[in-house]
Amino acid sequence: MSTISLHDTHHDDHGHGHHHETFLTKYVFSQDHKMIAKQFLITGIIMAVIAMLLSILFRLQLAWPDKTFPLLETFLGKWAEGGRIKPDFFLALVTIHGTIMVFFVLTAGLSGTFSNLLIPLQIGARDMASPFMNMLSYWFFLVACIIMMSSFFIQTGPASGGWTIYPPLSAVPKAMPGSQLGMTLWLISMVIFVASSLIGSLNYVSTILNMRTKGMDLWKMPLTIWALFLTAILGILSFPVLVSGVVLLIFDRSFGTSFYLSDLVFGTEILPNEGGSPILWQHLFWFLGHPEVYIVIMPALGISSEIISVNSRKPIFGYHAMVYSLIGITVLSFIVWGHHMFVTGMNPLLGGVFMITTLIIAVPSAVKTFNYLATLWRGNIRFTPAMLFAIGLVSFFISGGLTGIFLGNASLDINLHDTYFVVAHFHLVMGSAAIFGMLAGVYHWFPKMFGRMMNPKLAYLHFWLTFICAYLVFFPLHFLGLDGVPRRYYAFTEFEFMNKWLTVNVFVTWSAIIAALAQVAFLFNFFYSIFRGKKATQNPWEANTLEWTTPVEHLHGNWPGEIPAVYRWPYDYSKPGADQDFILQTTPFSETMSSNLPHDFEGNEEAERIQKEWEAKNKPVQE
């Protein structure tokens, strides 16, 4: 604590005009957590737009497999010769779309943005524990993005073995063009990305554990912080496993080892590798991969908990249950990875065990859903753009979560594995839900980030188009899966039974195009409002958490004077007896005598005695 307080006095003594900030130190190599959050967010948004465009390209192919689009050749050259996307490039599109969305947008873009922005602001810290590492985390992330995108500019094209890059397909360069240089770039990019993620996560955890302001004990932290904290722990424990897997794969590809390879024959060429197992990769990958989907969804759940509570003007229902269910999800997410491998030929006994653990994880998820609904009950709901997206998230979380009960059941997974049912499931529960969480967060904390408001009407348009189109895209896809249509198929034309889904594919593609165009409303709103939006007030949503006690104009160190102390939990909305329908966390109980409840004092007898005395004194007056 002593070092921190020293740091504080330093700030107070010298003021803030002291360090001369150049453009480079302020916007590029910034060590200020708020600027780094913006860097993460804008990079994430750019990557999301790229990934979305890739998805539109392969949706075009799926909807009109026999049509030519000469314009595509103009942009893609030999990958769309004659205006038709080639099968190899189709697989590359699917692979890179998945990689970008899962890692660059929903891990770095979501957790990176909001951890950086909210952790210091909501726990009451001047900055991250290590601002330099924080900066490094962003730059590693950016380098990873650039390397990944550079694979579009090489002869053999980007990696194309699916985002899970199962060897031997990804390990043997002659298995497909994408497994040549493109895969090497993918692996390098991923190692750098994991470094970024680890540096970031370690920083988040140490900041939350060590730098909370006075009075901010763990049970007074907003749920966003809990979610970001547990997400960071998940990342720290699971990402190194991916790196080890990736390094072994690099060795297999480039140095002739056989960790994942054995008994391979391509045509008549017998490869020398012996003794490895492709299943090993799947275990290593999914040991990260499954916690990864919770790394993606938990920040979104935390953000929506906060937003739903603020905009329902009600405390979040079952705060403790919400935290315990997050902890439950965190712990359980490490022992469910095998449900991705039910049909790999793994020992059937393991399949049974993983089925049990997988279905157990549905319990904390169900608790969270019911608590959201209970929070809405008898609320006074303000439909701010953020609230709309948070409600959308709850809807997607329910829809996609329920189909998870099918896939988590090993015996049902036999027929659903690797079909469109899986595609529909995870696009709802982790794709749409997490993106909605991210968008909700952007709309909610935009005033904090840029000091201006976004246009709500454009946001309504954005929400409704996206919400409706997301369902139009993903709901019908379940039925393709139930008909046994496998995912990652370049065209449905080769199988008689798939022909009936061609019209559905056209419908889905049109919905996807409309959804993509709707994002223009967001992009315009976002970038326009940065410069021209209405000036924000200090606490535009009338929320309780600490970040709204900072001034609108950013300053390094967040609070001009001392860091405010915290006296109460963050969810005192519409408390009976209070003048306003929100009470800031920094308001001591002594100022709200009329609204204090017995359990507020957590067994502090002295405080209870004072409260009782006050009540005894004031009751006759009220009557």
Added chain:
Amino acid sequence: MSLRRLIVNKTMAALAVIFTVFSSANAFAQEAAAAATAKPVDMGPIHKTAAFYVLLFLLLCLFIAIVGKALKVYELTRETQGKSEGINWNTVNAVLFALFLIVGLYGVYWEYTVHGSMILPEAASEHGVRIDEMFNLTLIITTIVFILTHIVLFVFAYIYRSSDKRKAYYYPHNNTIEKIWTIVPALVLTLLVLKGFLTWRSIFYKAEDANNRPINIEVTSSQFLWDIRYPGPDAIVGKRNYKLTTAINGLGIDFNDKNSLDDLIADEIVLPVGKPVRFTLASKDVIHSFYMPHFRVQLNTVPGMVSYFEFTPTVTTEEMRTKTNDPKFNYILLCAKICGTNHFNMQKNVRIVSDAEYKEWLAAQTPYLTNDLRKAFNLPIPVEATPAATEEAQAADTTATAAAVKLDVKNQIALKK
């Protein structure tokens, strides 16, 4: 706001740069187009169509902008008249949620009935029926939860929309309710887990029945083929060793194993109805997935590892054709694990026939072991199997083949002696 100033200052410069880049790119494109005069596609109309759609979209944006401005004007006039704010967006969004619920529920009903009727027909295998039962139970439970939670979500959103007259109800927790909605899902999931576990066990742990031994068939996947090997009269598929792979022995069958000698090549999977069949699954190059959706059968084929799937088909192709009312219906084997360029077209026809038809078909299949292979493995070449005779033998009936196979076995035994 130095960033803003900087951007304003640099905007023109940036625009100029962008303009130059685009115009030079255009110039390059024109040069390239001039060079490639042989190209049949005339890009003129295409560019015009693309430009048309872009303009259409911009027009739409303009329209939205006008509507936005009109709304703003309306709200401002209301404000100047001193009336309450123009449009209550809380109400608008609440009503939209209610509408979304109604239209959405109908949409779900439509999906379940229309697209729901396009899915796979009922399972054509013994264990598939149990999987379908499991599926239906899960579907019923999840649909109920899906509908109810969504009704609650959107109805709450509608009823409890913001109002100045009301204050939200301060209700931070209720341990009883929370216990209930922890325990109830846990119980329902326990039911599903138990049933799922039993179904899973019944599929992968099969007791061996000496009177009803399964037919052994080996399927080896490679980019983008399925190789199918039926056992000969000995009912055992011989060993494979990938190191023996040559141009004439693509699967690397080990003909030193006498079980291999009578193995048969098949270019489709034909199975007798009602008899258990045990597939031995292997892969030559990358991971593929052996997926026969109509039988609810899927298992990955993994190089360096052998896996097994045993099941009993219960409906013949003919019966299924009448059931589905589709005279062209065929069972199918496809690849469900991404495996490379032609992943989307890696198929084999599957036929389920009566026992008699199966025997007849099996007898017409040719053995893997050819004279070339015999030479390669130093096996004696049977007397009748001179080139001319081979053709006759192939054309002739089963007895000849069977006899030849028997002779082979005898020869080999003799050789060993």
